[in-house]
C-alpha cells in the first residue's frame with residue numbers, strides 16, 4: 001500500500017503545482033490587463049486539441065518521472081524535493097516585482113540592468129532582461145526569485161522535465177564503469193541556481209560535480225542551495241559556456257539545461273563546440289531545452305505565446321534551429337533526442 005500512496009501523493013503534489021501555476025498566470029495577466037494594458041501581450045488563440053495534447057503529455061511526464069525513480073535512476077525522495085518554506089516566503093516578492101516588470105514591458109525596455117554591472121564582462125547578447133525579469137540575471141534579487149518563477153512558468157513541471165536528463169546521463173557514464181565513481185567529473189553548463197546539479201547529486205552521489213554560469217549572483221544562490229546537502233559541494237565557476245575555463249577532455253559528462261534558447265545561433269554553436277572540447281572521448285553530453293517546431297508542431301501556439309509573453313529574443317530562431325546538425329558539426333556522434341512535455345532532451349557522445 002505504501003507505493004500507491006506515495007504515487008498518489010506525487011500526482012497530487014504535481015496537480016496542485018499545476019493549478020497554482022495556472023491560477024497565478026491567469027490572475028497576473030488579468031491584473032496587467034487592468035493596471036498596465038499598454039504592456040499586455042497580444043497572444044494567439046490556443047485550440048482545445050493543443051490543451052488535450054498538453055494534458056496527455058503532462059501525464060506521460062509524471063508517469064516517466066515516477067517510473068525512473070522506481071527503476072533506481074534517482075531516489076524517490078527527489079520527486080518531492082523543493083525548498084518549500086523558502087518558496088512560500090518569497091512568493092509575495094514575485095507579486096511585488098510585477099509592477100516593475102509591467103513598466104519595462106510598457107516602455108519596451110529590455111536593457112534595464114543594475115548600474116553596478118560592468119558591461120564589458122559579458123557578451124552583449126546576455127545584457128538583457130530575459131523574461132522581462134528585474135536585473136536580468138545580474139543580481140541576488142533576480143537569483144532569489146528565479147526558481148520560483150520557473151516553477152510558476154512551467155506549472156510545476158520544471159523539475160520533472162530537468163530530471164529527464166538523469167537517465168541518459170547515468171547510462172552514458174557506463175562507458176567509464178571501470179573507474180571509481182569518485183573519479184567521474186560531471187559539468188553542468190549554465191547551471192543557474194543549481195537545480196540540475198542538485199538532481200545530479202541525488203543520482204550520482206559520488207561523482208565530482210562542477211557548475212558553470214556567467215552570473216555570479218546565480219552561482220551564489222546555487223552555493224546556498226547546494227551547501228545544504230550533506231555531500232561534497234560542487235565546484236561552482238563563473239565563466240562563459242562559449243570558452244570554458246576547463247582543460248580539454250577533463251569531463252566525463254556534460255549537461256546543459258535551458259540555455260540554448262537564450263543564445264544567438266553563433267553562440268549556440270560555440271557552446272556545443274566547447275562542450276565537445278572539454279569532454280573526454282567516450283563522454284556523454286545531455287542537453288535539455290524547449291521543444292521545437294519540427295518535433296512538436298502541435299505545441300506551436302504555446303511556443304508562439306511564450307515568445308510574446310516573455311522577453312526571449314532568440315527563441316524564434318531557436319525553435320527552428322537544427323540542434324542535431326549543430327551537435328554533429330561540433331563533432332558528436334550517436335545523436336538522439338526525445339521530447340517530454342515542453343522539453344527536448346538530446347543525448348550525444350564524443351567518440
Ligand SMILES: C[S@@+](CC[C@H](N)C(=O)[O-])C[C@H]1O[C@@H](n2cnc3c(N)ncnc32)[C@H](O)[C@@H]1O
Nearest residue numbers: 137190191192213214215218239240241257258
Ligand atoms: C534559463 S536559465 C537556465 C538555468 C538552469 N540551467 C536551469 O535549469 O534553471 C539560463 C542560464 O544561463 C546562463 N547563461 C546565459 N548565457 C550564458 C553563457 N554564455 N555562458 C554561461 N552561462 C550563461 C544564465 O546566467 C542563466 O543562469
